[in-house]
Amino acid sequence: MGADHPTGTTAVDDPLRHVTVREAAGERDAFYLAHLWSRWFGTEYEHGDRYSSGRLPYPLCRVAGWEVDAEPDHLDAYGVVVEHDPSDRDCVVQIGGGLVTIDTPAKTMESLPDGGFDAEALVGDRNAWLWFGVVDESWRGLGLGRRLFERRLRWARDQDADMAFAFGWEHDGRTSRPLFEAFGFVPVERFQRLYEGDRDVCPECGALPSNDATCTCAGVVWATDL
Numbered sequence: 001m002g003a004d005h006p007t008g009t010t011a012v013d014d015p016l017r018h019v020t021v022r023e024a025a026g027e028r029d030a031f032y033l034a035h036l037w038s039r040w041f042g043t044e045y046e047h048g049d050r051y052s053s054g055r056l057p058y059p060l061c062r063v064a065g066w067e068v069d070a071e072p073d074h075l076d077a078y079g080v081v082v083e084h085d086p087s088d089r090d091c092v093v094q095i096g097g098g099l100v101t102i103d104t105p106a107k108t109m110e111s112l113p114d115g116g117f118d119a120e121a122l123v124g125d126r127n128a129w130l131w132f133g134v135v136d137e138s139w140r141g142l143g144l145g146r147r148l149f150e151r152r153l154r155w156a157r158d159q160d161a162d163m164a165f166a167f168g169w170e171h172d173g174r175t176s177r178p179l180f181e182a183f184g185f186v187p188v189e190r191f192q193r194l195y196e197g198d199r200d201v202c203p204e205c206g207a208l209p210s211n212d213a214t215c216t217c218a219g220v221v222w223a224t225d226l
């Protein structure tokens with residue numbers, strides 16, 4: 001019972017021993033990421049029509065391997081999924097994921113909210129956008145959010161992105177601030193109601209597709225040079 005390892009953690013105790021962080025590829029991964037994006041941010045399934053309900057947000061069509069003609073302002077996209085594959089069970093479970101796109105300067109200007117900052121001076125030629133990074137509740141606190149960041153930023157640098165942007169969601173004292181700061185991001189501006197009028201799903205403040213409410217949570221625009 002661990003007698004061989006009187007100090008430290010044994011391999012058997014490592015909660016991440018059957019966890020993999022890898023590039024998202026194919027329809028299963030794309031629909032999983034679409035689910036996360038929709039569940040947390042209300043992002044709609046819009047493009048493609050493979051099945052009766054087979055639509056995806058545009059950047060995820062690339063992840064799925066679909067060809068669609070739309071939104072050339074997203075130059076490229078890359079998804080990451082986190083999987084748990086315990087050896088004593090015969091199924092792989094997705095436990096987290098994230099998405100990054102490379103966007104044109106015009107698209108980036110459009111995505112940034114109006115604030116007290118000079119957006120034109122901030123925007124680069126190739127702009128990485130970290131759209132969401134989500135880890136299942138029971139897998140938090142193990143560094144997986146950090147690994148989602150690392151993978152996406154490494155890919156963005158490999159694509160010659162010169163700037164990276166993200167929205168940091170803040171609610172009830174919970175904030176992703178330490179994570180952004182650990183990766184060199186600086187806060188551009190904090191908005192008391194960043195998502196109001198726009199995001200119609202928020203598990204924190206009660207905005208649902210079935211009501212007229214939109215998210216009233218605060219958010220920070222984060223940016224960094226790459």
Ligand SMILES: [Zn+2]
Nearest residue numbers: 202205215217
């Ligand atoms: Zn909210």
